[in-house]
Amino acid sequence: MSSSDDSEAKVFCYLCLGVVFGIVGFFRGFSLRTKKKLIENIPTSTIRAAAMGLVEVKGIARPFHGTAQTPFSKEDSVFYHYKIEEYRSSGKSGSWVTLKEFSTPDWFSLEDATGKILINPVSAELYLNADRREFFNESVNIYNIRIQQLPDVFLANGLGYTRRSLLEIPKEETADVKVQF
Secondary structure, three states, X not given: OOHHHHHHHHHHHHHHHHHHHHHXXXXXXXXXXXXXXXXXXXXXXXOOOOOOOOOEEOOEEEEOOOOEEOOOOOOEEOOOEEEXXXXXXXXXXXXEEEEEEEEOOOOEEEEEOOEEEEEOOOOOOOOOOOOOHHHHHXXXXXXXXXXXXXXXXXXXXXXXXXXXXXOOOOHHHOOOOOOOO
């Protein structure tokens, strides 16, 4: 076999792999689009007007039987979810491997101005606002940049807007947590 035959075989293999991945990606995209449309078409309703089945509600989470203490920050919470992953490399590539994942199974209530509803987190698809300083610092950075750019700088100076400082957490509070299984 000559080297041109080898290179043609490699090109053919790459072409076949590309076609297979393209077809799989095409159909996977349609299934993701269907789920996205389903979620977009569910209107946010008040708790009093919530229907049976798929529903989106917003409110304040309240404990049903009491709060749970989060394992890492030791804060009281009605619900928490964590996932511990480790990056494992082999040769030139690597992947993230999940070591442990946990969500609290305890029910909690969600409350708005119209009423209260019980939430079973085991069977619910929850989209929660994470309590993370990265989101705060990102917002502060955007704000600080905007008040220095034209034409916003004129309005910001006129209204007395000033630069905000980032949230800094002491090193001892950001130390790695030792997890034992």
